[in-house]
Amino acid sequence: AIQMTQSPSSLSASVGDRVTITCRASQGIGSDLGWYQQKPGKAPKLLIYAASSLQSGVSSRFSGSGSGTDFTLTISSLQPEDFATYYCLQDDNYPLTFGGGTKVEIK
Amino acid sequence: EVQLVESGGGLVQPGGSLRLSCAVSGFTLSDYYMDWVRQAPGKGLEWVGRIRNKVHSYTTEYAASVKDRFTISRNDSEHSVFLHMNSLKTEDTAVYYCVRDFLTAISGNTYTAFDMWGQGTLVTVSS
Numbered sequence: 103a104i105q106m107t108q109s110p111s112s113l114s115a116s117v118g119d120r121v122t123i124t125c126r127a128s129q130g131i132g133s134d135l136g137w138y139q140q141k142p143g144k145a146p147k148l149l150i151y152a153a154s155s156l157q158s159g160v161s162s163r164f165s166g167s168g169s170g171t172d173f174t175l176t177i178s179s180l181q182p183e184d185f186a187t188y189y190c191l192q193d194d195n196y197p198l199t200f201g202g203g204t205k206v207e208i209k
Numbered sequence: 210e211v212q213l214v215e216s217g218g219g220l221v222q223p224g225g226s227l228r229l230s231c232a233v234s235g236f237t238l239s240d241y242y243m244d245w246v247r248q249a250p251g252k253g254l255e256w257v258g259r260i261r262n263k264v265h266s267y268t269t270e271y272a273a274s275v276k277d278r279f280t281i282s283r284n285d286s287e288h289s290v291f292l293h294m295n296s297l298k299t300e301d302t303a304v305y306y307c308v309r310d311f312l313t314a315i316s317g318n319t320y321t322a323f324d325m326w327g328q329g330t331l332v333t334v335s336s
Contacts, residue, residue, distance in 0.1 A: 103273070136322045138254075145306055145329055146246075146254065151322035152315055189254055193321050197272045198244075198256040 104128050104192055108201030114209040121177040123204045125190035130170045134194035137166055137175045140203075141186045149188075150175065180206070211235035211325050213307045218330030221297055225334070229292040231307030231327055239263055239285040242310035244323065245292050247303035255303070259310070260290065275301075297334045304329040 105128040115121050125135065133153035138146040148157045150166035153173060163178040177184055185208055190201040217229040231243070242265075245257040258271040260281040269281050280293040290307055311324035 133318070134320065138323070140254075145326035146323070147326070148311075148322050148324050151311070151313070151324075152318075152320040155313075155315065155320075157322070157324065191254075191256075191323070196270045198259075200254045200256065203253045 103197050104131060104195050104199050106190055106192055106199050106201040108190055108204055110204060111202060112205040112207060114207045115180050116209045117180055117182060119180045119209075121180050121184075121206060123175045123188055123190075123206075125168075125173045125175075125201045127171045127173075127192055127194075131192045131194035133169045134192055135166075135168070135173050136191045136193065137164075138189045138191060139184075139186045140189065146189065177206075211309070213309065213325055213327035215305065215307050215327045215330040218305065218332045220333045220335065222336050223297060223299055223334055225297050226293070226295045227297065227332060229294070229305055229307075229330060229332070231290040231292075233288050233290070233307075233309070236309070236325075238283070238288050238290070242312070242321070243281075243283060243290045244308040244310055245281060246306045246308050246323070246326075247301075248306070248329075249300075249303045252303075257292070257305070294332070297332075299334050302332060302334045304331050 107126045135153045137150040140146040154166045187203045187205045212234045214232045242261045244259045278296045283290045306329045307327040308323040309325040
């Protein structure tokens with residue numbers, strides 16, 4: 103199975119900060135990667151698909167980049183509603199695998 | 210409005226069985242693949258399995274941890290997807306989410322993503 107290594111596992115940031123989360127695949131997955139946001143007690147929400155395509159209705163402060171094995175989710179200016187846990191998911195090969203998650207906390 | 214509503218969770222003893230249901234509305238189920246994703250208490254997300262649509266013969270894929278114990282089925286005419294769970298283990302304790310697969314073509318390639326999620330149903334496996 104493809105392993106998705108997400109880093110950091112947690113970070114503290116302030117409103118207005120630029121935040122970057124990375125995901126590394128154990129083998130090449132092309133652009134078959136999505137990013138999801140999850141708030142406590144809620145279902146995850148799709149932010150980015152195909153590595154860099156913004157899901158409809160999602161704020162443009164979220165962006166994704168990368169291909170092959172290295173991927174990045176960037177939040178250009180952190181807002182109060184962005185404090186959450188973020189997961190990457192590869193859907194290039196079965197079994198589909200998630201990264202371990204990155205918890206974004208308020209500094 | 211698109212909705213996915215899971216039901217059927219609860220407390221079950223190790224070795225027992227349970228069937229989860231996912232009732233969908235607001236879209237044509239037959240057009241979509243559907244997945245199940247779970248999350249153990251305080252842990253990350255784990256993909257459980259996928260069922261393709263009729264065009265792709267309702268074929269299924271599973272995570273190794275549930276293969277041969279869990280089965281996904283669907284009834285498009287009743288707007289429902291099911292997760293049949295047998296030989297349950299304590300490590301199957303989790304919130305189970307029903308998820309819609311969004312397929313799109315970009316530059317000649319097809320991509321999928323989980324664009325709609327249910328609210329989840331808690332399965333607790335304990336004696």
